[in-house]
Every structure is written in structure tokens, then in C-alpha cells.
Amino acid sequence: MVANISASDWSTDRGEAWRDSMTPLEAMLRPVNAPLIEALDLDRPYRIADIGCGGGETSIAVARSAYPGSAVDGFDISPALVDAAIAKEAYGDVPIHFHVQDAGQPLQEAAQFDRLTSRFGIMFFSSAVAAFENLARWLKPGGRFAFAVWGSPAENPWMSSLRTILSNHIVVPTPEPGAPGPFRYQNADEFASLLQRSGFAEISSESWKDKLAIGGGMDAEAAARFVLSAFSIGRLLDQSDQITARAASTDLVSHYSDHLIDGLVHMDAHVHIVTGVRSND
Ligand SMILES: C[S@@+](CC[C@H](N)C(=O)[O-])C[C@H]1O[C@@H](n2cnc3c(N)ncnc32)[C@H](O)[C@@H]1O
DSSP: OOSSOOHHHHHTHHHHHHHHTHHHHHHHHGGGHHHHHHHHOOOSOOEEEEETOTTSHHHHHHHHHSOTTOEEEEEESOHHHHHHHHTSOOOOSSOEEEEEOOTTSOOSSOOOEEEEEEESOSSOOSSHHHHHHHHHHHEEEEEEEEEEEEOOGGGOHHHHHHHHHHHTTSOOOOOOTTSSSTTTTOSHHHHHHHHHHTTEEEEEEEEEEEEEEGGGSOOHHHHHHHHHHHSHHHHGGGGSOHHHHHHHHHHHHHHHHTTEETTEEEEEEEEEEEEEEEOOO
């Protein structure tokens, strides 16, 4: 399952693969926390939910930025990732709880949040409108959300260059447009319209563009090893013969060598930070 990554993949193999590379993945994505948390507008104590929280790095950053008296709940469909999040160190004064939960389904314990956030955890629902209608009900009427989703592949060469380079050596399936996967909401206007139909209002989107350090800060060879093991598309190379695998890996190292800053691979990224409120229905 490389062309489209679904929630059920995350609850099993994909979640375990993310956990196995969690430290460099979280270090690489950390720069997205600041604009996301700023967009959440944590101006007093709130009950906050982090959707598709993975190993909990954003939940912890949110808790550190939240007013005393707040509480943070992280929800993820992957038991392996929730275990990894729970295993992390204590977080400060704001309590955090992590739960195994499909965010496309109602909460077992009725709860309503003042704030919903997600760093790249909401692009994998099989029925997107139903899932966002469900999430709207997790929020109090008027409660605010801030979601980070990737812009287009062309503006995210940190990820798309891997596909391009591998395609020169092996067959790489093409994702269906709009199907579950990292670039599902690359068109911010279409995403806003989906959210509007799902019970949210006052939707707006800001672009965040910067360079990401691959793996959090790696030289070209380590960065190539990292992406080939951490991302499903990279794992496709496991199925090819040694000569093909070596040739693809050499091309990747050479490409990364053109993107070094102080010896570490940095590549452009574009994230939509999408905000809005639950409609007063
Ligand atoms: C790209 S990872 C991001 C993880 C984390 N937010 C981060 O930025 O480090 C996507 C996450 O969404 C979770 N996920 C996917 N579908 C989900 C669903 N239906 N309900 C809850 N979590 C889901 C995955 O298990 C995974 O942890």
C-alpha cells in the first residue's frame, strides 16, 4: 500500500514503521509545531485534542504552550504509536492523556474540546466528510481547530524527489487524486470546502514555507538511508535486486549532496495551516 495510505494501514504496519523511525521523523517535523500552535490561539485554559497524534511530539509541545489549567488529549489509531507516546517523559504542569481511537469514529466517552489540532494526522480517513463531521462534534460549538496538511508535491521536494528518483529505477504506483495519503489536501481551497460541508465555518489557510532538515539533521548518506527505511515509498526498494537498490540509493545520495547546509540535508517544504471554528449548528 504505497500509492494510497489509509487509516487501516496506520493501525498496523505503517504505525509500527513510523514508531521505528519516530525520533528522526519528529525532529524533522518539529518546525511545523510553532505556526500550528500559534494558529490554535491558546489564550486561556482549554481542553485540547491532538488528532492522529502519533508519538505525541505535537501534543507535548501544545501542552508546553497551553495555559495552566488546560488539558491535552492525544488520539491515534495506532496502538504502537500510542504506547510510544505514553512512554515519553513527563511533560510539565498541563496533563496529557493518550488514547487509541479512530478519529473517524465517535468518542467512547462523551467529551467536548475547546481546541482541535493535528499535524499531518487527518489525511487518511476512508470517508472524509463523515470523519470531519464526527470531528466537528468533538468540538464545542464555536471551538477552534488548527490543522497542518502538506501543500503540493511540487512544493515539497523533500518528499516528492524520493518518488522521482525511485521512479527512474523501479515502478512506483501513482496515488489516485483525492485518495487517502499525504498530499490529499494539497489544494487548500478544496480542503476548506470539504471542512465547510462537514460542520466547520470561518475557515482560512496560511502558507508555511521553509526548509526541513531531513531526519532532523543528517548528512547525505544517512538521509538516504533514513528515507528509504522510514517512508513506505522508500521501502519499495526492499523488493528490488541489489544492483537496482544500490543504483537508486547512489542517485539519492547524489541528489541530497546538492542540498546541504552545514553538511546536513535541507529541502523545501510547504504546509497549509488551516484554521476555523465549529459552526453554531
Ligand atoms: C504522518 S503521521 C503524523 C503523526 C504525528 N501527528 C506527527 O506529526 O508526528 C499520521 C498519523 O495519523 C494517524 N492516523 C491515521 N488515520 C487515523 C485515524 N483514522 N484516527 C486516528 N489516527 C489516525 C496515524 O496512525 C499516524 O500516527
